[in-house]
Amino acid sequence: MPEMRQSSLVVVANRLPIDDSVAPDGACEWRRSPGGLVGALHPLLRHTPATWVGWAGGAGSAPALPDVDGVRMHTVALSRDDLRDHYEGFSNATLWPLYHDAVEQPQHHRRWWEAYQRVNQRFAEATAEVAEQGGIVWVQDYHLQLVPGLLRALRPDLRIGFFLHVPFPPPELFMQLPRRAELLRGMLGADLVGFQRAQAAHNFAQLVTKVLELPATDRRIGIDDRVVRIGAFPVSIDTAEMAALAARPEVAARARRLRRDLGDPRQVILSVDRMDYTKGIEQRLKAYSELLASGDVKVRDTVLVQVAMPSRERVGQYQILRERIEREVGRINGEFGRVGEPAIHYLTQPFDRAELAALYRVADVMAVTPLRDGMNLVAKEYVAARVDGAGALLLSEFAGTAAELPEAYLVNPHDLEGLKQGLCAALRASPTDVGQRMRAMRAYLHQHDIRAWARSYLSALDEAGALINRLASTDGTLDGAARVPAPATPAASPATHHAGG
């Protein structure tokens, strides 16, 4: 067997940054994986001597992948049973709904839990093989909550971080989980457990006290002879990269063309979501439909572009959601559209970054109204793309982003009347008000970008800074992201990283 190459930084996530998909001509091709986790980490790690451990999409054997932008890909194979029981089952039909306020009913099956343990063990073993002695391992998200504990048992020499991209629920909800103690213990295998919001760290500390009877504050937890630190680290985007893309003349030209193709309406409303019941798409459509019915919004004047990329398509709740959304879009277009003038332009295709940037530039109102969202990077991408300083962001109070961008037009998406009023307020706001809000949000995101996120998390994980400075001395993107202050400067405690949350 060839000797395994090892890295001093290993990122472990259920998904690799690319996955295989079938092109229209039937050929297999690789494309960027969906979702915010990959969107955040991929630009960050580019040209960093790191290894990314994950699943490449599809069932069966693990394909050997070439490096992607200088990052080594280490594939973990998942069988059909693993996909059904670990990915679709425990991850996306138990944990995902439970962590998002149980807006859909979480399901519990013992077979799913067995698969969750088995797959987490496989990820831990794969990581143990590729991590250099004394290296840093950064485990991501809810699919892999047992990995920190399993990995510590295999490789106590490693510095282990865990970051949860989704909300961490209040105790009343988490307590429903039959295997709650094991999940908490798994996360406590890490040296640092990071959340999007301070409230999530607080929920975690409360649960650890209640379920495991361990001494816990919102910053530190004592377990065995170790201290596990916890804190909030709101994830972000590559603000400068999105701004530079949106500023390109061809993107601006594409935005003008899109507006023409949309019939030169006075106002364009845009929503871009993974097709997920947490995103509040149905509630938004209902609000829009009622505004059309009451005449507050008129089709010739205003157009809604709804991008809804299909997601987790084998999970029953997602299939039902898609059917309901498509029926509703059809109804609204049938009732309110005209020939050549639909009320909603509905698109389910993946777009490249330039096309997304052009869409953001054409949107007078960006409607981001999830029922619950760990962060929501689409909202941040929109703000970054508005290099012209215009554009109104309508944002749900229940997105992590709302704690960071209070200048958005905030709405409660569960309140239909409030949602309608918010949409009207954003559509009718004065350019001065819109511009002031956008300026404040852009200034915030300029400072709080993906590199700032990595810097705050990794410097908290690696207090001494030795490992991270070694990584940062290479010529990569992580350079500047992760460089840790000289030892004379005390490392900040995780709790100081809270950004409003």
Ligand code: ADP
């Ligand atoms: P989630 O992580 O729940 O999917 P986020 O809003 O945090 O939600 O992240 C979604 C990411 O997916 C963003 O980076 C967004 O640009 C990207 N995205 C969403 N829809 C599409 C699409 N149709 N084509 C390409 N990228 C998309």
Ligand code: G6P
């Ligand atoms: C969210 C999750 C990610 C996940 C992404 C896409 O962002 O936090 O972990 O990768 O959604 O979902 P999928 O099921 O396609 O990986």
